[in-house]
Amino acid sequence: MKSLFCFIIALFLLLCGCSREEQYPSNDDFFEKFLLTDLYVNGVSTPALFHPESGTTTPLCSDPLCDHTEKAGCPFAGYYPEREPYYYNGAIWFLSTENGNFSERDLICYDMDNRKVSRIISFSELREMIPDDRKELTRLSYGFGDSYFLYTVLEQDQTPVYQLGVNLNSRKVEVLDNDYRTPLARYGEKTLAYTQELRTTGVSWGIDILGKDGSVMETILPDKRISIAFTDLLPTDKLIYITAAKTENGKYDWGRMTVWLYDMKTREDRVIVNDFPSVYIVSNGNDLYYTRYVDDPPLLGFDQNENKEKYNRSGGILYRMDIRTGKETIAFEMPAYCLYGTQIYHVGQYIVVGYQNKNYDMYTEDITGNGIWYNYQKETGYLVYDTVSTQTATYRKESP
Ligand SMILES: [Zn+2]
Numbered sequence: 001m002k003s004l005f006c007f008i009i010a011l012f013l014l015l016c017g018c019s020r021e022e023q024y025p026s027n028d029d030f031f032e033k034f035l036l037t038d039l040y041v042n043g044v045s046t047p048a049l050f051h052p053e054s055g056t057t058t059p060l061c062s063d064p065l066c067d068h069t070e071k072a073g074c075p076f077a078g079y080y081p082e083r084e085p086y087y088y089n090g091a092i093w094f095l096s097t098e099n100g101n102f103s104e105r106d107l108i109c110y111d112m113d114n115r116k117v118s119r120i121i122s123f124s125e126l127r128e129m130i131p132d133d134r135k136e137l138t139r140l141s142y143g144f145g146d147s148y149f150l151y152t153v154l155e156q157d158q159t160p161v162y163q164l165g166v167n168l169n170s171r172k173v174e175v176l177d178n179d180y181r182t183p184l185a186r187y188g189e190k191t192l193a194y195t196q197e198l199r200t201t202g203v204s205w206g207i208d209i210l211g212k213d214g215s216v217m218e219t220i221l222p223d224k225r226i227s228i229a230f231t232d233l234l235p236t237d238k239l240i241y242i243t244a245a246k247t248e249n250g251k252y253d254w255g256r257m258t259v260w261l262y263d264m265k266t267r268e269d270r271v272i273v274n275d276f277p278s279v280y281i282v283s284n285g286n287d288l289y290y291t292r293y294v295d296d297p298p299l300l301g302f303d304q305n306e307n308k309e310k311y312n313r314s315g316g317i318l319y320r321m322d323i324r325t326g327k328e329t330i331a332f333e334m335p336a337y338c339l340y341g342t343q344i345y346h347v348g349q350y351i352v353v354g355y356q357n358k359n360y361d362m363y364t365e366d367i368t369g370n371g372i373w374y375n376y377q378k379e380t381g382y383l384v385y386d387t388v389s390t391q392t393a394t395y396r397k398e399s400p
Helices: 010-016 123-129
Strands: 035-041 044-051 056-059 086-088 091-098 101-111 116-122 136-144 147-154 160-167 172-176 183-187 190-194 204-210 216-230 238-246 252-263 269-276 281-284 287-290 299-303 308-311 317-322 327-333 337-347 350-357 363-368 371-376 380-386 392-396
Touching (some): 035 056, 123 147, 123 172, 183 204, 216 252, 269 287, 281 337, 327 380
Antiparallel strands (some): 035 044, 044 056, 086 091, 091 101, 136 147, 204 216, 216 238, 238 252, 317 327, 350 380, 380 392
């Protein structure tokens, strides 16, 4: 999903499409080769780039003698890359928890050219920037063009009042224009954006189609409650979007999602996966790859927001769906592993899925804002599936 939001808008190209960025790959090109992840070195987690083609993982910290602790003076100590890293002009931007505190996060910038690590801003500092008490924040966190979006602040009725982003050229946090439309996906020269009905869950009623000047040309699917939409890598004029299933009492069940395929030209709209679990989905050309949750051990944790236990027993199965035919097949099955539904990435021709082995006797508990989560102290790593040769390989995250 990393590539969904990561294109450079036309305005950006017009304004500064001349010099500096030509020396650097685009975000999409950079993350066609690498996955930003963490690596355990002597039991310490440090940010690293995983290269699925070779199976090698290289810590961002370039000192081969460093043990990546605060004591050793490692500039990455305590940083743990999270979702939606963004590459822009030679720097990798990512959100990190603050030493494992999941309610606080820092935006980190790593300049690859001079190997400089900078902490740009924390979530609590962001909250301080809001001039009044309307501080209900929606986490956005992704890069797009020359911006990295951090937060939207919502009015009581859930309309956005402040949208905060980082200008990646000046590296300053900016309050964006109130009617700024948060981009979702590209459609030729147009942009697809959340409607102004952005909700706390990052959900939109319908999708606005914006022209080159940013004005709303049309709103499509206005009766649909949409959480994710993307066009990248799909055939021309196709849009995939995901909605929550509607329950009998009219509420939305975010544990049961429906995946739709929409044709922007013919306006044909059809369901391609029903009762899809709320886990990651990744597009790769004409296929979607995903895992499923099953209510069966191992227990991942207790989610207080949903008041229920969450399990993940994918059975080591990665599913593939041909979006043209709607046919679901098993891409691969590795029964000795449990795949993490929330850690599935598309890196070039590879699908990379986080795994753990199936020994669940040893674990630690993480108590966070929304529940208790179990970390199983067993072998973890990546399963790499080559979509071209259909070969699989596994790579452990721990150093030998
Ligand atoms: Zn280090």
